[in-house]
Amino acid sequence: MTSAEEEKQAHRLRTLEAFVEDECIPAERVKEIKARTGSRWSEVPAVMEQLKLRARALGLWNLFMPPGHPGTQGVSVSQYAALSEVMGRSTIAPEACNCSAPDTGNMEVLAQYGSAAQQAAWLPDLLEGRIRSAFLMTEPETASSDATNIACRIRRFGDKYVVTGRKWWSTGAMDPRCRLFIVMGRMEGAEWDARPIHQRHTMLLVPARSPGVTLERALEVFGYDDAPHGHAEVTLRGVEVSADAALLLGEGRGFEIAQGRLGPGRVHHCMRALGLAERALTALVRRSRERIAFGRPLCDHDMVRRSIADSRMELDQARHLVLDCARKLERSGGAKGAMMEVAMIKVVVPNVACAVIDRAIQVHGGMGVCQDTFLAAAYAHMRTLRIADGPDEVSAPVVLQR
Known part of the structure; x- marks a missing residue:
């Protein structure tokens, strides 16, 4: 890094440290209390939106996006690593800075592998923090530690895909702002069974409110349900999506x-x-x-x-x-x-x-x-x-x- 880049990073770190310690950590209890009361799965605590506005004003927004992609602040992987540690001190700072999982990974996937049309459809709202997303990979009926076991079925019919399966630990799927699922499934058909095992799976963009999508329940982690974000068990029953709008990178490239x-x-x-x-x-x-x-x-x-x-x-x-x-x-x-x-x-x-x-x-x-x-x-x-x-x-x- 040049001396100017080093000073910019040092200033960013100082600003983030003050924001996390002085504003995010004190707000955690407020957010927790609000999330335990009222419509906890349909309302986002107002304090989060206030913190997001503050983070944007301080230039602490979308720090994760790699250089060369939409919304980037030009932060390298090493620089972002240091920023992540500071954000990690607070349970709510990553979301306040629009740098929380699974949205960060999903936005990077869209930026790196999505078509121009897919990026235009989803990235602006995600980068602005207007919507959130979920990543549907793990399944209750398979040992997902070996991801080749993933059994959610994807079959192509002309210009459409039909998705059928069960997913769980889909972090963020319960969130009332969640509008997009990135779903990993196995292509169905004899021609796919003959392919090498790591070339049988595909990733699709599935609108979260598509017909056939059911949020079965929120899963608790040692008694914590993390409302309103949550970790969902999701059923997809014959969910139809347009091939052009849904397919990421290519069939079999999941x-x-x-x-x-x-x-x-x-x-x-x-x-x-x-x-x-x-x-x-x-x-x-x-x-x-x-x-x-x-x-x-x-x-x-x-x-x-x-x-x-x-x-x-x-x-x-x-x-x-x-x-x-x-x-x-x-x-x-x-x-x-x-x-x-x-x-x-x-x-x-x-x-x-x-x-x-x-x-x-x-x-x-x-x-x-x-x-x-x-x-x-x-x-x-x-x-x-x-x-x-x-x-x-x-x-x-x-x-x-x-």
């Missing part, structure tokens, strides 16, 4: 798109996870200084001091691993050139973050597992990340392939 979406998305997830874990470590240290046990502060007890030291070392090691991955993604131009690094961060970071948050919970005692702090929800989210986008047991063997 895994190609998935791999392109995977690399940057994992960097985003991991850096947000580190931000949340850093917040937990700060809370751990503060609590250990304030709480007296057996005549002295907790921080004077060797076991607590060791937990703080272990947390500091593990977080710094994990951060360096993710930043190295981000740099390799930049140099290689995509996930293929950094497959081992992408796999490593997917395993290492959620485990480290889980451990740090767990230590913070332990030092907080009963307060750590109730609604009086962010720690219980943070742990639920981070434990899920060890499964989301592929479990540890799938990612770890990739490292041995090099």
Whole structure:
């Protein structure tokens, strides 16, 4: 980076840090209370729209979009990694900056693989934060850790596709603003069964309110349903979509798109996870200084001091691993050139973050597992990340392939 670019990034980081600490974190409780009352699945808490307006005014909008794409601020993968960590400290800052999953990955897919017509139909509203989207890949009836098992059926009839299947853990599908699903399914027909296994699946753009789409239920994560965003189980019964409007990149190229979406998305997830874990470590240290046990502060007890030291070392090691991955993604131009690094961060970071948050919970005692702090929800989210986008047991063997 040039000195001007470095100063611009430093200013952006300072601005984001102040926004997250002074405005987003204090608003979390307001958003949580509003989401527990009233029409919690049909209304978006007003505080979120207020924060979005503020983020736009501060120039903190759509930071994720890679250079050369619509709406970009010219932020590189490495630069965005640092910004993601700051946003990750708050549960609502990513959405406030229009940088939250799964919309970021979906917008990148549209920008990279969508036709001009598909981009015109969906990207402006997504980039403006007027609508949201969901990514429908995981299925309840198959071991989705091996994505070749995906059984949602896609059959072509002339200029239309018909989609039939069940999906779940479709984050954001419950959101009243959700208007678009990106659906991965298996092409149906004898000619497709004869193809190599990674060339049998296709991704389609499916309007969320299409006839035949049913939101069956919101799934809870350790008791949290994350209203109004949610994680839905979705049934698609004979959903018809126009081939021209729906087909992404080409028939049988679903895994190609998935791999392109995977690399940057994992960097985003991991850096947000580190931000949340850093917040937990700060809370751990503060609590250990304030709480007296057996005549002295907790921080004077060797076991607590060791937990703080272990947390500091593990977080710094994990951060360096993710930043190295981000740099390799930049140099290689995509996930293929950094497959081992992408796999490593997917395993290492959620485990480290889980451990740090767990230590913070332990030092907080009963307060750590109730609604009086962010720690219980943070742990639920981070434990899920060890499964989301592929479990540890799938990612770890990739490292041995090099």
